[in-house]
Amino acid sequence: MLHPETLEAYRRMTPSERLQLTLEMTRDNTPYLFLGTPEQVDRKFELLRRQNDDRNRRMLAALARTRES
Numbered sequence: 001m002l003h004p005e006t007l008e009a010y011r012r013m014t015p016s017e018r019l020q021l022t023l024e025m026t027r028d029n030t031p032y033l034f035l036g037t038p039e040q041v042d043r044k045f046e047l048l049r050r051q052n053d054d055r056n057r058r059m060l061a062a063l064a065r066t067r068e069s
Contacts, residue, residue, distance in 0.1 A: 002010075010018065033044055 013021070034041055036044075
């Protein structure tokens, strides 16, 4: 969980500043996805796929609920 002051700083950022921060964090952390044995790398990407699929399912369910209302 992020500190409330950190959250407030993010809220004050412009969309372009938040995008820049996101891209920097992605660039800095991408190499770590490929560290480890091939099995470890495969597990990392499988976990990411599962998390993304779950997040997408929840968003689609929420969208479906708003259309029903």
